[in-house]
Amino acid sequence: MGPVDPENYRRASVLQGDRSYLQAPSWAMVKPDWGSELLAWRDAAGQVLGTALVLYRRVPGIRRCFAYLPEGPDIDWRDPNLDRWLDPLVDHLLAAGAFAVRIGPPPPLRRWHADTLKAAAGPALRIGDVLPDLVEPIGSSVGDRLRSLGWRRMGEDGSRGDAQPRFVFQVPLQGRGLDELKASLSSEWRRNLKKAERSGVETRIGDASDLPTFYELLKTTEQRNGFNLGRSLAYYERQYRALNAEEPGRMRLYLASHGGEVLAAHTMNVVGRRVWYQTGASANHRRDVRPSHALQWRMLQDAHKLGAEYYDMRGVSDCLDPSRREFGLLRWKLGTRGEVVETLGEWELTLSGVVNKTLHHAMQKYR
Structure with missing residues (x-):
């Protein structure tokens, strides 16, 4: 894998399904405080198979950075050998001076219909307390594979949560x-x-x-x-x-x-x-x-x-307690009779090396 020009990057947007707007080349222009790079995975004939917009946050005074792929990369997440995709990415980012990387795998994990959540709402309840209407097999499998490769889901083990919403609301069209x-x-x-x-x-x-x-x-x-x-x-x-x-x-x-x-x-x-x-x-x-x-x-x-395929109304709180203010927005969206989708969330990996581990730990403490 390696850098790709914006035109070839845009042409590849339907390889794995239309990518998120957070993975469009233009999103880098919205984030001027971050560096950026467009990357592509290619086959032996040079055909683009997958893409990624990487945002880099530099650490002042040293040539190291934190790499972030919001709602990406855009690869074949159904592949049982995810290391074929992620290992080249990690190698490239390590060479670019990254001490850690965060990704946002697009596959959904669980779904709840609006009627299910409206019926279940009650004091101190969270969406995760309610049996989902559908568990997505690909999402579940990707989560297991990422853990086996050493990635850590944000919000687990007391770590900070996601930058992008983990629960989104979608209306099937x-x-x-x-x-x-x-x-x-x-x-x-x-x-x-x-x-x-x-x-x-x-x-x-x-x-x-x-x-x-x-x-x-x-x-x-x-x-x-x-x-x-x-x-x-x-x-x-x-x-x-x-x-x-x-x-x-x-x-x-x-x-x-x-x-x-x-x-x-x-x-x-x-x-x-x-x-x-x-x-x-x-x-x-x-x-x-x-x-x-x-x-x-x-x-x-x-x-x-x-x-x-869906009208995506973006993030909602996982709060199902009608007495809480944050339930109000979810209640409004539930009126469309769509569904709440739990995404895989964001995952981080500390890149190999004692210095990288120290920098990542310091960054987490700072945040």
């Missing part, structure tokens, strides 16, 4: 018509969609000039819900510019207005036939006209038109 999809929504969701329609809520796709409006609404949302993503307006402007320069329409900004005022704004990312709802924001007033429901239905319809 494949083989379903829009009428069927709408009919499957919860009665509350259907009522709210009718309320938005009767109230005259209008939805549209915006452009870069609408990002300041989105950002002001996001700050309002963070304050209302008690969280802070820690991202600036410049971050979203950079992401919008980089992703859409790579492929027009890769990042889309949806806005919902009532009486000429924007009340909600959500971002969506598209890579091939994969679609993600990334960030949502809404005003504190006129919430009764349900602008966010109208926006999500518009985005679901667009994902369906794009031929997406």
